[in-house]
Amino acid sequence: MIIEAILKLNPTAQVSVSADDINQITWENGTPPIPKEQILAILPQVELDMALDNLRVKRNKLLAETDYLALSDNNLSANMSTYRQALRDITNGLTTIEQVNNVTWPTKP
Numbered sequence: 001m002i003i004e005a006i007l008k009l010n011p012t013a014q015v016s017v018s019a020d021d022i023n024q025i026t027w028e029n030g031t032p033p034i035p036k037e038q039i040l041a042i043l044p045q046v047e048l049d050m051a052l053d054n055l056r057v058k059r060n061k062l063l064a065e066t067d068y069l070a071l072s073d074n075n076l077s078a079n080m081s082t083y084r085q086a087l088r089d090i091t092n093g094l095t096t097i098e099q100v101n102n103v104t105w106p107t108k109p
Contacts, residue, residue: 079109
């Protein structure tokens with residue numbers, strides 16, 4: 001996660017990190033070092049971004065499982081429409097890791 005934090009601060013950074021240890025960063029090819037304090041400060045946002053990405057992967061899989069029902073030659077039931085909308089809205093308002101980890105998934109009809 002250290003590398004992700006560094007790349008969030010400097011997307012062109014060339015760096016390696018041993019064992020994801022902030023004390024074992026090697027700045028490569030003239031990349032200017034970023035102070036450890038800045039890296040540590042952005043870690044919670046990186047962790048949240050990663051958790052949201054994982055949540056979206058699961059959400060997208062669940063949506064894909066019902067995509068065939070939303071084709072123009074099928075009639076989508078109101079329950080299925082509500083379920084799919086709830087899946088699309090699942091990331092709305094999530095601002096903490098705790099919220100992401102405690103998401104209540106809608107029940108597939």
